[in-house]
Each structure stands twice: as structure tokens, then as C-alpha cells.
Amino acid sequence: MEITAKTLPTFIIGNPISHSKSPVFQNAAFNHCNINSVYLAINIEKNDFEAVIAGLKKINIFGMNITIPYKVDILKYVDELSEDAKLIGAVNTIEVLNGNWVGHNTDWYGVYKTLELNKLSPSQDCLIIGAGGATNGVIYGLQQYGVKNIAITNRTKDKAELIKDQFNIDLIDFEEYKSKIKNYSLIINTTSIDFNKLVDSFLEDKTYFDLKYYSGKIDMPNYIDGKIMLLYQGAKAFEIWTKQEAPIEIMQKAMEG
Numbered sequence: 001m002e003i004t005a006k007t008l009p010t011f012i013i014g015n016p017i018s019h020s021k022s023p024v025f026q027n028a029a030f031n032h033c034n035i036n037s038v039y040l041a042i043n044i045e046k047n048d049f050e051a052v053i054a055g056l057k058k059i060n061i062f063g064m065n066i067t068i069p070y071k072v073d074i075l076k077y078v079d080e081l082s083e084d085a086k087l088i089g090a091v092n093t094i095e096v097l098n099g100n101w102v103g104h105n106t107d108w109y110g111v112y113k114t115l116e117l118n119k120l121s122p123s124q125d126c127l128i129i130g131a132g133g134a135t136n137g138v139i140y141g142l143q144q145y146g147v148k149n150i151a152i153t154n155r156t157k158d159k160a161e162l163i164k165d166q167f168n169i170d171l172i173d174f175e176e177y178k179s180k181i182k183n184y185s186l187i188i189n190t191t192s193i194d195f196n197k198l199v200d201s202f203l204e205d206k207t208y209f210d211l212k213y214y215s216g217k218i219d220m221p222n223y224i225d226g227k228i229m230l231l232y233q234g235a236k237a238f239e240i241w242t243k244q245e246a247p248i249e250i251m252q253k254a255m256e257g
């Protein structure tokens, strides 16, 4: 679609942001569906966050995505929150509704679709390693899928403890999880470090799900990277902004291209 004075911007804000694949697949989707918007990434320094958000609130935008490390910081700038975002406690998508910012969370849907498309049974015993910004959405997605037995472990115990209480799941000491890993069938890495540093070996009877989408180098059928999660959180955001079905195949092709 031709860019004119009527074209509205959609932003993704975060830090760092230069590696993000979202601009590539969201612009492909906008083009394919004739949506008059361009999707751009902006890197924001922590000290400038408030000023940049105040500026963005003064202009007409089509929509926005928020990524690490601002998914919680953005909460106090939204006018309304969707039920999902409220329960997760983080926002990754802003819908502009009559000039108001409505905060949504679509990360959980990416997790849900990852489980569904990999035909994983909800009757998994799941261990989550990590308690960072993405973890709440992961647990919410698992619970929406029907996974009941969920445990969390994290280097900094306090952070895992809060999440344990929020979602009513189990907590395992970081010093002990390796000896207990045999009790779990689905292991999820939400930390910023590589999976092979967290497990001694990859066992065939377990599924390993890594939120990172650039580390799919572990060549095992039971290893899932974050590609599907990224794609479907983006597809859901597209649908929130445009009120139309996301062109998944176009987006996937652009993302992998």
C-alpha cells in the first residue's frame, strides 16, 4: 500500500530491539491486507521511557507492541486493560480505541498455539526454568491449554515465589531442579541463557520448549523453539488492531525469509 499522509504508524518499543522480526512480518501482513499502516521498531533508553510514551500518547498511532523490558512498565500508561493482561500482569499489545490505549497480552496465545500445533497433551507435567518478563504469559498460556501440573524454578528464588503464588503452581529450588527434572515431561526455558546450559542432556521422552527463536540449532524432534510463539502473538496483535483474520502464511514466510 502506498504510504501517504493518512498512513498511521504502528510501533514496537523495547531495548534492545534491532534483532526483532516483528517489523518484517507485520509489514508483510499490513501490505497483504491493504492496511494503511507501517510498523516500525523504536529502541528506548530506560531514562527516556516516560517522555517517549508521553509523546506517543499525543500522536495518532494505529497500534503498538511492547517488548522486553517494558511489558510491565507500560501498565501505568494504559487507560484500560483486557482480562488476559490483567491476569498476566503485563502488556505486549496496545489497541487504540476512541483515542484510549487498551492494553492486551497476546504472548500467552503464542504459547497456547505452540502446544496445540505440536499436538502436546494438556496432561503434561511441566517445569518452567526462569522467572523473567515472559514467564507469566507462558504460565497463563499453559493453564488456558489445560496443563495442571506446573512447577517453576529460578536462580533468584523471590521472583519465582511471587509467580508461584500468583498462579498457584509449585516451586522447586534452583539447586535441586536438575535432580527432579526426571519427574517432568515438558521443560520450558524462559531464561535468557541457552537450554544446554540448563540441562545435562536432552532426553527423548521429554519435550523441550525454548522461548528464544534464534536458538533452534538443537536438532531434535522434541525440541521446540520460539518461532510459533512469536508468530502467533503477532497474529493475535494484528487481529486486535485490524479486526480481521491474520494472514498467517504470509507472516510466517516473511519471518523465515
Ligand code: ATR
Pocket: 068, 069, 129, 130, 131, 132, 133, 134, 154, 155, 156, 159, 190, 191, 192, 193
Ligand atoms: P526479561 O527481560 O526477560 O524479563 P529478566 O527479567 O532479566 O529478563 O529474566 C531473565 C531470566 O533469566 C531470569 O529468570 C534470570 O534469573 P534471575 O531472576 O535469577 O536473574 C534468568 N537468568 C539470566 N541469567 C542466568 C544465569 N546465568 N543462570 C540462571 N538464570 C539466569
